[in-house]
Amino acid sequence: AQKVTQAQTEISVVEKEDVTLDCVYETRDTTYYLFWYKQPPSGELVFLIRRNSFDEQNEISGRYSWNFQKSTSSFNFTITASQVVDSAVYFCALSGVNTDKLIFGTGTRLQVFP
Amino acid sequence: EAGVVQSPRYKIIEKKQPVAFWCNPISGHNTLYWYLQNLGQGPELLIRYENEEAVDDSQLPKDRFSAERLKGVDSTLKIQPAELGDSAVYLCASSLRTGDGYTFGSGTRLTVV
Numbered sequence: 001a002q003k004v005t006q007a008q009t010e011i012s013v014v015e016k017e018d019v020t021l022d023c024v025y026e027t028r029d030t031t032y033y034l035f036w037y038k039q040p041p042s043g044e045l046v047f048l049i050r051r052n053s054f055d056e057q058n059e060i061s062g063r064y065s066w067n068f069q070k071s072t073s074s075f076n077f078t079i080t081a082s083q084v085v086d087s088a089v090y091f092c093a094l095s096g097v098n099t100d101k102l103i104f105g106t107g108t109r110l111q112v113f114p
Numbered sequence: 115e116a117g118v119v120q121s122p123r124y125k126i127i128e129k130k131q132p133v134a135f136w137c138n139p140i141s142g143h144n145t146l147y148w149y150l151q152n153l154g155q156g157p158e159l160l161i162r163y164e165n166e167e168a169v170d171d172s173q174l175p176k177d178r179f180s181a182e183r184l185k186g187v188d189s190t191l192k193i194q195p196a197e198l199g200d201s202a203v204y205l206c207a208s209s210l211r212t213g214d215g216y217t218f219g220s221g222t223r224l225t226v227v
Contacts, residue, residue: 004156035215043203045157045218091156100145100209101170102216104156 002027004094006105013082014113021077021108023092029053034068034075035093035102045091051075082112116140118219120206126225132194135222139187139208146183147216148191149205157205163189196226 003026013019025034036048049059051068059066063080079086089107119138127133139146144165149157160179162170165186174181178197183189193200203223207216 037218042220043223044220045205045207045216047215047217050215093156099170100162101159102149102157104158106154106156 002029002094002096002103004092004103004105006092006108008108009106010109010111012111012113015084016081017112018078018080019082019110019112021079021090021092021110023075023077023105025073025075025092025094027094027096029096031097033095033097035095036066036075036077037091037093037104038088039091039107040088048077079110082110084112084114086110087112118206118208118217120204120219120222122222123220124223124225126227127196129198129226130195132192133196133224134193135191135204135206135224137189137191137206137219139189139206140217143208143210143217144186145209145211146189147207147209148181148189149207149218151203151205151221153202160191160204193224196224198226200224201226 005024032053034051038046056068065078067076089109091107092105093102095102121136146163148160150160151157159173161168161174161181163183166183179193181191203221205218205221207218209216
């Protein structure tokens with residue numbers, strides 16, 4: 001069975017702090033995709049990143065970075081120098097290569113205070 | 115390019131009434147999904163379409179839920195009759211092909227009273 005665990009329900013930081021959102025997954029597939037989505041108060045899920053299970057290179061995009069470690073089944077997301085606009089619920093998700101069905105975690109609510 | 119468009123944005127109905135949600139995917143996207151998001155939870159897949167064909171509807175409660183995607187473009191999700199527990203956000207998404215990242219719409223927030 002596939003499962004995604006986001007143990008942090010809510011995180012509060014002050015602007016300019018760095019913050020890491022944890023994601024641990026379970027799957028029996030040897031090939032799979034991992035995703036992060038952002039859900040601002042408007043409700044729309046905004047795609048942030050997709051990572052193939054064969055690619056364990058860390059990725060950086062501006063203030064965002066992702067650390068994929070297959071050995072610990074983790075795909076953590078770090079926001080550097082957080083801003084108020086980063087306040088949202090962040091979801092980690094998993095899909096098999098063939099099923100295309102996204103399995104979401106329960107999300108982490110990030111609040112960034114000025 | 116317009117994103118995935120859903121309507122209505124909000125809907126309040128009394129229990130036992132029918133309700134329908136509409137989704138217009140991104141032009142050219144053959145794959146369409148309906149997800150259900152309960153409060154404080156991640157979305158869960160209800161149904162996936164490849165063009166007009168429902169290829170995965172195993173999570174759709176077929177006693178009261180139905181969906182269609184005529185002509186492989188727009189899709190409608192219906193609940194009849196609605197129950198209090200159906201109060202949730204119904205999200206539509208589309209992708210160009212299997213394995214691509216989805217694009218989600220803003221969702222329809224349903225409240226059943």
